[in-house]
Amino acid sequence: MTRNEAEHKEETAVTRLAGVRRKIAAAAGEAGRDPSSVTLIAVSKTFDAQAILPVLDAGQRVFGENRVQEAQGKWPDLKTRFPDVELHLIGPLQTNKVKDALALFDVMHTLDREKLARVLVNERDKGASLPRLFVQVNTGEEDQKAGLRPAEVDDFIASCRGEWQLEIDGLMCIPPVEEEPALHFALLEKIARRNGLAKLSMGMSGDYETAIACGATHVRVGSAIFGSRDRL
Numbered sequence: 001m002t003r004n005e006a007e008h009k010e011e012t013a014v015t016r017l018a019g020v021r022r023k024i025a026a027a028a029g030e031a032g033r034d035p036s037s038v039t040l041i042a043v044s045k046t047f048d049a050q051a052i053l054p055v056l057d058a059g060q061r062v063f064g065e066n067r068v069q070e071a072q073g074k075w076p077d078l079k080t081r082f083p084d085v086e087l088h089l090i091g092p093l094q095t096n097k098v099k100d101a102l103a104l105f106d107v108m109h110t111l112d113r114e115k116l117a118r119v120l121v122n123e124r125d126k127g128a129s130l131p132r133l134f135v136q137v138n139t140g141e142e143d144q145k146a147g148l149r150p151a152e153v154d155d156f157i158a159s160c161r162g163e164w165q166l167e168i169d170g171l172m173c174i175p176p177v178e179e180e181p182a183l184h185f186a187l188l189e190k191i192a193r194r195n196g197l198a199k200l201s202m203g204m205s206g207d208y209e210t211a212i213a214c215g216a217t218h219v220r221v222g223s224a225i226f227g228s229r230d231r232l
Helices: 003-030 049-057 068-072 075-081 095-104 114-125 150-161 181-194 208-213
Strands: 039-043 062-065 086-089 107-111 132-137 168-173 199-201 218-221
Touching: 003 039, 003 049, 003 208, 049 075, 062 068, 068 075, 068 086, 068 095, 095 114, 107 114, 107 168, 114 150, 132 150, 150 168, 150 181, 168 181, 181 199, 181 208, 199 218, 208 218
Parallel strands: 039 062, 039 218, 062 086, 086 107, 107 132, 132 168, 168 199
Antiparallel strands: none
């Protein structure tokens, strides 16, 4: 990549970030909400440190990654340079990666099964600090997708709070691509409300404005900031 190409990519990422921030503020205003009630998670999965730095320099401090191993390759150095960064794990977590995840992530959006909860409890009981936890809900009940089915969520949260003494911050969902996202966002909000949870992680690059209208407190925006991904 030439210097001019690198500068163009940086300018584009920063410009896109500003545009996303404006749209978040507008969507929040239309919903009668304070824009500060919506946390923008810049999803930097598949992008290297060079691509992330301009966004950091523009003041963004909350980022999301899907894979622990990929995050380990870039974020320790970036967090040393920008110690106020908050890193969110937004992809599925294998139990054999829990220790590594706890060393790096501040928030986890994908707690979705008893086995993972018990491993987190075990690490906590050995002295580890746990990240803030969101329960992932498979609102579309898709077989290929992680997350608890809606009918399972209440009992799981009760077990987290009771048997495992895990504090749950909120809920997360990824609607089916072919369905109206607002229906899934409304379902997630309903489940959260009846469980006394105020935080909702929902909405991505194509639907975050809709998510904000439905009550999202965290939106996960990647391509609308960083551009299209060359790889998955």
